[in-house]
Amino acid sequence: MSEYLPGLEGVPATQSNISDLDGTRGILTYRGYRIVDLALHSTFEETSLLLLDGHLPTYAQLEEFDQQLRSNRIVKYNVREIMKYLPATGHPMEMLQTAVASLGMFYQGDECLTGGSQCSDLNYVHNMSVKIIARMATIVAMWEHVRNGYDPYAPRKELNYAENLLYMFSGEDPDPFMARIMDASLILHAEHTINASTFAALVAGSTLASPFLVIAAAIGTLAGPLHGGANQRVVEMLEEIGRPENVKAWLDEKLASKARIWGMGHREYKVKDPRATILQKLMHELMEHRGGNMGPMFETALALEEACEEKLAPKGVYANVDFYSGILYKEMGIPPDQFTSIFAIARSAGWLAHWREQLGDNRIFRPTQVYTGQSERDYVPISER
Numbered sequence: 435m436s437e438y439l440p441g442l443e444g445v446p447a448t449q450s451n452i453s454d455l456d457g458t459r460g461i462l463t464y465r466g467y468r469i470v471d472l473a474l475h476s477t478f479e480e481t482s483l484l485l486l487d488g489h490l491p492t493y494a495q496l497e498e499f500d501q502q503l504r505s506n507r508i509v510k511y512n513v514r515e516i517m518k519y520l521p522a523t524g525h526p527m528e529m530l531q532t533a534v535a536s537l538g539m540f541y542q543g544d545e546c547l548t549g550g551s552q553c554s555d556l557n558y559v560h561n562m563s564v565k566i567i568a569r570m571a572t573i574v575a576m577w578e579h580v581r582n583g584y585d586p587y588a589p590r591k592e593l594n595y596a597e598n599l600l601y602m603f604s605g606e607d608p609d610p611f612m613a614r615i616m617d618a619s620l621i622l623h624a625e626h627t628i629n630a631s632t633f634a635a636l637v638a639g640s641t642l643a644s645p646f647l648v649i650a651a652a653i654g655t656l657a658g659p660l661h662g663g664a665n666q667r668v669v670e671m672l673e674e675i676g677r678p679e680n681v682k683a684w685l686d687e688k689l690a691s692k693a694r695i696w697g698m699g700h701r702e703y704k705v706k707d708p709r710a711t712i713l714q715k716l717m718h719e720l721m722e723h724r725g726g727n728m729g730p731m732f733e734t735a736l737a738l739e740e741a742c743e744e745k746l747a748p749k750g751v752y753a754n755v756d757f758y759s760g761i762l763y764k765e766m767g768i769p770p771d772q773f774t775s776i777f778a779i780a781r782s783a784g785w786l787a788h789w790r791e792q793l794g795d796n797r798i799f800r801p802t803q804v805y806t807g808q809s810e811r812d813y814v815p816i817s818e819r
């Protein structure tokens with residue numbers, strides 16, 4: 435009998451050359467490039483193409499991809515009509531999953547997915563990836579207005595991905611500093627080896643489901659608070675704590691009741707998540723940009739991280755990517771229940787890179803189980819039970 439490992443801890447689910455992490459040194463690379471360098475020098479558009487194609491693009495390649503993304507931002511009005519019938523109180527990730535799945539009905543033509551173990555039509559794979567990455571931001575921002583009873587802002591072609599995302603939320607010309615921070619955050623969230631949502635994408639992709647359903651499966655998986663949903667919980671938790679001086683008593687009480695501290699801990703990292711380090715630095719830059727004018731939330735977060743270090747570091751539990759991202763998005767005026775949707779926008783690039791890799795050498799996922807139920811027995815008619 436094979437050994438059962440809960441949560442598949444340490445079990446390789448695939449072979450991949452997209453990203454790699456060193457959980458003891460706190461290093462994450464996309465296609466061999468450290469994310470700290472990408473966050474500093476790249477753009478979300480360039481990083482997406484790097485993830486999809488495997489190499490840094492030339493000027494011409496990047497320009498072509500960027501134009502494709504800009505031309506694919508518009509979402510059919512039918513999707514907006516669907517949104518109008520969804521309850522405004524529903525979670526944005528549920529809307530996002532619905533909207534992305536529905537897109538598949540408009541963009542069929544998945545012949546390359548119907549047979550064999552390989553999809554050789556790279557044009558199809560690339561075009562679908564562009565369609566999805568470009569529309570993710572539009573859908574998320576559209577919902578913000580539709581759920582409040584307004585018409586959404588149309589995407590603006592002259593803006594880059596991060597700028598357009600901020601514009602579509604606020605309707606105002608984006609502050610270049612904020613747009614650069616959003617761009618860096620999108621880069622940091624774009625990919626992260628075989629996490630739960632990427633695994634869901636791989637499983638769906640291995641059945642040759644359409645890319646829209648592959649991404650819908652991943653969106654549903656990212657939504658949970660143990661995964662991408664944690665960034666919303668972090669901000670709610672910091673609001674509950676209120677001020678840095680409340681941290682110690684609050685933490686003692688939570689740990690005594692065995693509660694989870696949102697934004698802390700990671701299966702793979704036994705040191706601080708490198709993405710959290712970069713996001714924290716971006717928060718400091720933002721504070722400087724604002725002349726030190728920030729509410730108490732960031733300081734409360736810093737105090738909480740310090741207090742957690744004392745209590746949780748012995749278990750290898752440190753701040754993860756979700757610890758600072760929510761505070762950053764809040765400062766950008768994005769409502770907390772949309773934080774995970776912003777994560778999903780970025781991660782669509784990584785999911786699609788894995789989908790493409792899976793199709794390159796596909797075999798359907800069909801694991802086994804350790805059966806713990808009844809042994810074979812005779813059916814008992816209802817009158818005799």
Ligand code: COA
Binds near residue numbers: 441699702749751754
């Ligand atoms: N708060 C308090 N304790 C935590 C913790 C947290 N956020 N994360 C892990 N721990 C503790 C567990 O209680 C456990 O302690 P024990 O051995 O005394 O029972 C130990 O650390 C190992 O935790 P475990 O749940 O087995 O780790 P995992 O690899 O299965 O789970 C996470 C990883 C990410 C799901 C987990 O750390 C977590 O729930 N974090 C909070 C949610 C979050 O921020 N998710 C975003 C991840 S990017």
